[in-house]
Amino acid sequence: xxxxxxxxxxxxxxxxxxxxxxxxxxxxxxxxxxxxxxxxxxxxxxxxxxxxxxxxxxxxxxxxxxxxxxxxxxxxxxxxxxxxxxxxxxxxxxxxxxxxxxxxxxxxxxxxxxxxxxxxxxxxxxxxxxxxxxxxxxxxxxxxxxxxxxxxxxxxxxxxxxxxxxxxxxxxxxxxxxxxxxxxxxxxxxxxxxxxxxxxxxxxxxxxxxxxxxxxxxxxxxxxxxxxxxxxxxxxxxxxxxxxxxxxxxxxxxxxxxxxxxxxxxxxxxxxxxx
Amino acid sequence: xxxxxxxxxxxxxxxxxxxxxxxxxxxxxxxxxxxxxxxxxxxxxxxxxxxxxxxxxxxxxxxxxxxxxxxxxxxxxxxxxxxxxxxxxxxxxxxxxxxxxxxxxxxxxxxxxxxxxxxxxxxxxxxxxxxxxxxxxxxxxxxxxxxxxxxxxxxxxxxxxxxxxxxxxxxxxxxxxxxxxxxxxxxxxxxxxxxxxxxxxxxxxxxxxxxxxxxxxxxxxxxxxxxxxxxxx
Numbered sequence: 315x316x317x318x319x320x321x322x323x324x325x326x327x328x329x330x331x332x333x334x335x336x337x338x339x340x341x342x343x344x345x346x347x348x349x350x351x352x353x354x355x356x357x358x359x360x361x362x363x364x365x366x367x368x369x370x371x372x373x374x375x376x377x378x379x380x381x382x383x384x385x386x387x388x389x390x391x392x393x394x395x396x397x398x399x400x401x402x403x404x405x406x407x408x409x410x411x412x413x414x415x416x417x418x419x420x421x422x423x424x425x426x427x428x429x430x431x432x433x434x435x436x437x438x439x440x441x442x443x444x445x446x447x448x449x450x451x452x453x454x455x456x457x458x459x460x461x462x463x464x465x466x467x468x469x470x471x472x473x474x475x476x477x478x479x480x481x482x483x484x485x486x487x488x489x490x491x492x493x494x495x496x497x498x499x500x501x502x503x504x505x506x507x508x509x510x511x512x513x514x515x516x517x518x519x520x521x522x523x524x525x526x527x528x529x530x531x532x533x534x535x536x537x538x539x540x541x542x543x544x545x546x547x548x549x550x551x552x553x554x555x556x557x558x559x560x561x562x563x564x565x566x567x568x569x570x571x572x573x574x575x576x577x578x579x580x581x582x583x584x585x586x587x588x589x
Numbered sequence: 590x591x592x593x594x595x596x597x598x599x600x601x602x603x604x605x606x607x608x609x610x611x612x613x614x615x616x617x618x619x620x621x622x623x624x625x626x627x628x629x630x631x632x633x634x635x636x637x638x639x640x641x642x643x644x645x646x647x648x649x650x651x652x653x654x655x656x657x658x659x660x661x662x663x664x665x666x667x668x669x670x671x672x673x674x675x676x677x678x679x680x681x682x683x684x685x686x687x688x689x690x691x692x693x694x695x696x697x698x699x700x701x702x703x704x705x706x707x708x709x710x711x712x713x714x715x716x717x718x719x720x721x722x723x724x725x726x727x728x729x730x731x732x733x734x735x736x737x738x739x740x741x742x743x744x745x746x747x748x749x750x751x752x753x754x755x756x757x758x759x760x761x762x763x764x765x766x767x768x769x770x771x772x773x774x775x776x777x778x779x780x781x782x783x784x785x786x787x788x789x790x791x792x793x794x795x796x797x798x799x800x801x802x803x804x805x806x807x808x809x810x811x812x813x814x815x816x817x818x819x820x821x822x
Binding site for chain 2: 585
């Protein structure tokens with residue numbers, strides 16, 4: 315049989331260490347450097363360092379209570395809204411420390427979509443999407459119209475709501491409501507989109523639509539998605555981070571993570587041996 | 590609930606993979622007997638033994654189809670990852686290698702049927718040794734797979750070098766005999782073919798060992814090669 319000598323191991327596409335910089339082929343959009351998060355004295359995130367490559371989807375997986383949601387709430391400074399919650403370390407967006415920026419500006423640049431669709435209940439589809447822009451002082455009707463249409467198209471919802479855009483947002487189906495929330499997040503033109511289990515309340519068809527949308531969104535945005543569904547991570551994310559007890563156990567290309575994880579804990583989690 | 594540090598929890602897929610592993614082992618032993626039967630048929634010139642090998646072919650096919658079906662079912666139902674998915678990937682590949690091994694044995698049996706009772710010429714003992722080593726390699730590779738034993742997998746490659754050397758010796762001996770204008774040149778052509786078949790049996794054993802290495806480590810065999818092209822695990 316023909317043998318070839320061992321090739322030098324290739325560099326990992328993404329790294330646990332912030333010191334290694336961005337992964338090849340993708341600029342590091344958002345970088346965490348020894349980020350820890352606390353609820354009072356309790357440490358929920360323990361010195362996490364990693365790069366989120368630009369215009370890719372990164373999934374964060376891990377068992378309940380491992381700190382997934384806390385971590386992404388640190389990324390748009392939602393964590394600090396909780397009483398007695400604190401953060402140490404750094405989260406760097408394009409070279410700027412998020413914690414030295416104005417929190418409102420951070421939330422405009424880093425949008426978030428939550429687990430349960432939460433359209434503003436008294437508002438129309440149009441007003442739900444325009445709400446963020448109006449809060450930022452936009453009053454020009456033409457610009458608002460343009461932004462609403464662009465955002466609804468970006469969220470793959472336009473064709474389904476264009477004939478009743480002034481109807482109530484809460485009349486939409488669950489999947490449509492979630493895409494409405496995505497449109498609302500897109501309206502303020504964020505650079506990073508955080509999604510906290512965006513499909514957990516949806517049926518498989520609505521989930522498939524959101525997943526298709528996520529794959530489209532990465533052409534323009536850096537997407538970070540928390541998910542309990544490992545098949546979903548495998549379907550949508552180029553990179554996956556596995557958190558356990560607040561620590562980052564492993565981070566790498568999703569294919570490698572699911573086929574040959576480096577860490578025993580990752581192996582045990584993704585093969586359903588615990589969690 | 591196991592929290593990741595205690596004894597691994599038993600999952601439905603564990604029993605399914607254990608059964609699949611057992612079935613592949615059974616298919617492998619079945620195929621090895623086909624090779625041994627083919628060589629024995631040549632050795633004895635007994636067409637009954639050759640026909641018995643032919644009769645094993647249907648069950649070899651059945652093993653192939655049933656194991657493949659079960660592996661696909663587990664993939665669809667359990668959506669495995671990590672070691673589990675590597676085992677299933679290996680299983681689907683292994684049955685192809687094992688099927689080829691069985692068919693090589695079948696071909697050897699057909700040579701015995703085509704030329705029953707042919708006298709044995711000088712290179713025959715080398716072929717017999719080759720057959721012993723090649724079939725032992727398959728058994729070793731199957732053991733490595735069944736017991737997830739990397740040391741055994743690595744020994745398969747060492748044995749392959751010996752079979753390759755025997756193959757070269759058989760060819761050399763056949764040429765030597767042919768140069769002496771033997772009364773049965775056709776028999777020597779069969780020897781060359783059988784030698785090639787046994788070398789292929791050994792190669793398929795190496796493929797089984799290769800897949801076992803990937804299954805267990807997530808790394809390819811070439812990643813364990815020394816500059817001398819030895820596999821060190």
